[in-house]
Amino acid sequence: MAATSELSASLEDYLEAIYHLVKEKQAARVKDIAERLHVKAASVTGALRALSERELVNYTPYEIVTFTRSGEAAALDVVRRHSALKDFFVKILLVDEASADSAACAMEHSVTRPLLERFVHFTQFVEDCPRAGTKWVRGFSYYCDHDSKQDNCEKCMRTNLDEVIQKKANKGAQAMTEQQLGSLKPGQKAKIVRVALADAASRRLVEMGMTVGTMVEVIKVAPLGDPVEIKLRGYHLSVRKKEAEGIYVEQAML
Amino acid sequence: MDKAITIALAGNPNAGKSTVFNNMTGARQHVGNYPGVTVERKEGGCTHNGFDVKVVDLPGTYSLTAYSIEEVIARKFLIEEQPDVVVDIIDASNLERNLYLTVQLIELGVPLVLAFNMSDVAAAQGHQFDLEKLSALLGVPIIPTTGHKNKGTAELLDAAIEVAQQTKGTNPEMVRYGQEIEQAIANVVDKLEKSNKLSYSRNRWIALKLLEGDDDVASRHLSAELRPVVEQQITEVEHKLDEALPTATASHRYGLISGVCTQCVRSTIERRHSISDAIDLVATNRFLGIPVFMGLMYLVFWLTFTVGAPLMDLLDGSFGWLAGVVDGWWAPGAESALRSLLVDGIIGGVGGVVIFLPNILLLFLAIAILEDSGYMARAAFIMDRLMHKIGLHGKSFIPMLIGFGCSVPAIMATRTLDNRRDRLVTMMVVPLMSCGARLPIYALIIPAFFPGAWHAPLLWIIYVIGIVLAILSAKLLRSTVLKGESVPFLMELPPYRMPTLKGIFIHMWGRGWLYLKKAGTIILGISILLWVMTSYPKKTEFQRDYDAEIAALQTSATTELQEEGLAEIENARMAETLSYTVAGRIGHALEPVIKPMGFDWRIGTAMIGAFAAKEVFVAQMGIVFSVGEADEDSDDLRDKLKDNYTPLIGFAIMMFSLISAPCMATIAITKRESNSWMWALFQLAGLTVLAWVVTTLIYQVGLLFGLGVV
CATH class of the missing domain: 1.10.287 (Helix Hairpins)
Incomplete structure (x- = not known):
């Protein structure tokens, strides 16, 4: 294998594999690497030799493999590229994780650094920009599944503008932190982030409309302290404290 | 052409389903139970455009999973009885959640019409709907209705009949579940298609339910060879999604609904304080909530028993008059078995039950108002903490309270409980709430044995013992026979609504009729039996x-x-x-059994008679002690009791009366309401055993402490 200044795609795959193995099991062995990449052990030793020539890994036959300092940096770089691409596919294009993973694997080697930076920034931008945001992405998903006409655009734009104004008004908006629905005070609104209850209970809650991302408002607590009245999707629901403690929410910025 | 069609009404609770049902059928309805379960089945009919329409009101459900017995029944009806068309009643003011059931009906592939109910309320709340578009997106016709103004009923029937005549179903692939789940569905459908001959859409539905882990569908369609496939798919998909499949699918359905709603609903400014919220400011207020609740409960009590009392006396009087007329057919003093049967057995027995009719009608008037207005949910909201502690539901409170008046209407009032298990537990323990008919027994015995200063505390203690036993029994039942409550308590607090007169009267009349008809037949039988037992054999x-x-x-x-x-x-x-009759002999025969409670054959005989109605105990004691016609104020009888028994036995009698089954009407109504003799007999046996154990314990412990000696 010729020594080039740039690592070959396959060597990058090796670095990535070693990186993940080290993370998982503290150390990488030839056998594990071979298993992970679906190659023969002989190919692995060849690659390891090439990597150790470039002083990226410490390798002696029959010993565990560790990174050198520059090796770790190189591996991290590959991993970062992979996850940036995968993020883009999953978050923006709404591709499922498995396909995103394999596509990222194929593309990570050929994407140049400046292009990669763009991907990262764009993902960030879509999430932050009030004109886009996660809602916009979901709109895209709907667009993919259905023929969409642009008849709700004014409303959508208007709500976005409202939100921007509101955000500006709450300049020092507190960091979003997860808390239990049960800990909210009457009058407080929050967004459901997850439901951690027994299967049957979670299922029922979701069926009643408590899906992730739904806004709920605590209306009041019953005179005896339990249950709690909440409002979601335009209707009122009574929930016992026990269940309310298994519903995790993020307080809205208001 | 077949001119008869069947419409099934589906919809969320509180969506105004029964109003639409009443509008469609008028008074032509029949209330019963689904076979083998304690779930009400309402049927009615009408003729429309020459069609003979049968309308079946399915239980109100939020979903079509196998989560509750109501849902299983609704689904079973839709699949097995295949109604010609399903009308889904939707509360337009609560569109998203109501559409969840709709989406599931669409997935089930049933012929569907949506009744867009309460659109006036929704409009007042500032929602505007593009019904044409909603109808196009969902692929089902939508008819706007206003249930309480009886608007849109004819149009709804038109649409339902039209859909019923088509063969076109809905689009079962309405919801797309994303690549992973869709792949899993496809894999399972593949296997299903090889083993059955069902349509693709039905198999898709079955596959989806199997993946969601639906027990009911699994028991029908999950073959031994399919099981590993499904299990593997579930594990794979859940691993990939990092989410349980049932919640994932539910989220997808809501995703679709949100999408549809953004396109079809335009919301102007949301009104934050509706009238309903204003009422709740008081009704569920931290400080006022409980007093308001107590006040309303008092009103229910007052209406049922105080307003009902003169009516009851009137009925009592008319039965007395009837008995007199019948009695007059025979020469005075003549011995006649037929006369005795008619006067003492039938008129006395049935009359004793029918006189409760005013109470029952008034009670159900009150309950119908509380329920239809939306207050019942608030009452449960307020009382839930207390009731939950004893393993019951907030809504159990009202039947328990009514139980202090009479167990019969109390058991009928358990109908407000949605969950079958809660309902059965409540039914079982309600008789422990000391009812009005036991009061004469206490009134006779307490003054006979105890000094004046003890009267009130003793009476209070008896009532408290009843309550404590009810709590303990509820807990016991909850942790044994009626175990299991992994399901969360989620109760909708619907907006307050003005109840309609029609709805209330249909409700009230339906209950009253049921009471008369069903309980009446059983009670007639038992009355005759008891009459025979206390009259025969004749001693010569x-x-x-x-x-x-x-x-x-x-x-x-x-x-x-x-x-x-x-x-x-x-x-x-x-x-x-009396001593010679069957009842007397049973009393004698029972002596060894009732001895540990301190009872002799005379008390035993009186107790058997008291099974007709508790207050009969006093009269029967009068007979066995030869003091003639006795009532609870009879000092003669008190003297006799005092001479024959110790205060400890007196207390034991009260305990046994408190705990044992109040009367045959209670058992009959339990049979009717639980739809099973098993539960009725369980209640009878359970209460009798409990009464025996507790009374024996009290008597024996009392003896140990030397309380038995006068």
Whole structure:
């Protein structure tokens, strides 16, 4: 294998594999690497030799493999590229994780650094920009599944503008932190982030409309302290404290 | 052409389903139970455009999973009985959640029409709907209705009939579940298609339900070879999604609904304080909530028992009059088994039950108002913490409270409980709430044995013991026979609504009729049986020659002495007669069993008679102690009791009366409401055993402490 200044795609795959193995099991062995990449052990030793020539890994036959300092940096770089691409596919294009993973694997080697930076920034931008945001992405998903006409655009734009104004008004908006629905005070609104209850209970809650991302408002607590009245999707629901403690929410910025 | 069609009404609770049902069918309805379960089945009919329409009101559900018995029944009906068309009643003011059921109906592939109910409320809340577009997106016709103004009923029937005549179903692939789940569905459908001949859409639905882990569908369609496939798919998908499949699919459905709603609903400014919220500011207020609730409960009580009392007396009077008329058909003093059967057995027994009708109608009037207005959910909201502690539901409170008046309407009031298990537990323990008919027993016994200062505390203690036993029994039942509550308590607090007169009267009349018809037939039977038991066999040879004694008395003594003596002799004869009857013999035979409670055969015999109605105990004691017609104020009887028994036995009698089944009407109504003799007999046996154990314990412990000696 010729020594080039740039690592070959396959060597990058090796670095990535070693990186993940080290993370998982503290150390990488030839056998594990071979298993992970679906190659023969002989190919692995060849690659390891090439990597150790470039002083990226410490390798002696029959010993565990560790990174050198520059090796770790190189591996991290590959991993970062992979996850940036995968993020883009999953978050923006709404591709499922498995396909995103394999596509990222194929593309990570050929994407140049400046292009990669763009991907990262764009993902960030879509999430932050009030004109886009996660809602916009979901709109895209709907667009993919259905023929969409642009008849709700004014409303959508208007709500976005409202939100921007509101955000500006709450300049020092507190960091979003997860808390239990049960800990909210009457009058407080929050967004459901997850439901951690027994299967049957979670299922029922979701069926009643408590899906992730739904806004709920605590209306009041019953005179005896339990249950709690909440409002979601335009209707009122009574929930016992026990269940309310298994519903995790993020307080809205208001 | 077949001109008869069946419409099934589906919809969320509180969506105005029963109003639409009443509008469609008018008074032509029939309330019953689904076979084998305690779930109400309402059916009605009408003719429309020459069609004979049968309308079946399915139980109100939020979903079509196998989560509750109501959902299983609704689904089973839709799949097995295949109604010609399903009308889904939607509360337009609560569109998203109501559409969840709709989406599931669409997935099930049933012929569907949506009734867009309460659009006026929604409009007032500032929602505007593009119904045409909504209809196009969902692929089902939508008819706007306003249930309480009876608008849109004819159009709804038109649409339903039209859909019923088409064969076109809905699009079962309405919801796309994303690549992973869709792949899993496809894999399972593949396997299903190889083993059955169902349509693709039905198989898709079955596959989806299997993946969601639906037990009911699994028991029908999950073959041994399919099981590993499904299990593997579930594990794979859940691993990939990092989410349980049932919640993932539910989220997808809501995703679709949100998408549809953004396109079809335009919301102007949301009104933050509706009238409903204003009422709740008081009704569920931290400080006012409980007093308001107590006040309303008092009103229900007052309406049922105080307003009902004169009506009850009126009925009682008319039965008395009827008995007098029938009695008059025979010559005075003549012995006739038929007369006794008619007067004492049938008129007395059935009359004793029918006189409760005013109470029942009034009680259900009150309950219908509370329920239809939306207050019942608030009452449950307020009381839930207390009731939950004893393993019950907030809504159990009202039946328990009514139980202090009479167990029969109380057991009927358990219908407001949605969950079958909660309902059965409540039904089982309601008789422990000391009912009005037991009061005469306490009123007789307490003054007979205890000094005045003890009266009130004793009465209070008896009621408290009843409550404590009810709590303990509820807990016990909850953790044994009626175990299991992994399901969360989620209760909708619907907006307050003005109840409609029609709805309330249909509700009230339906209950009243049910009470008369079903309980009446069983009670008639038991009345006759009890009459036979306390009348036969007739004694012909007496220990004393009563007739000779009477004759002797009539010649020798003064008029005053004569009267007294005559009464004494007659009473002695009655006592002896009763002792000779089946009931008397059972009383004797039972002596060894009731002995540990401190009872003798006389108490045993009176208790058997008391099964007709608790207050009969007093009269029966009067007979066995030969004091003639006795009521709870009879000092003669009190003296007799005092001479024969100790205060400890007196207390034991009260305990046994408190705990044992109040009357045959209670057992009959439990049979009717639980739809099973099993539960009725379980209640009877359970209460009797409990009464025996508790009373024996009290009596024996009392003896140990030397309380048995006078």
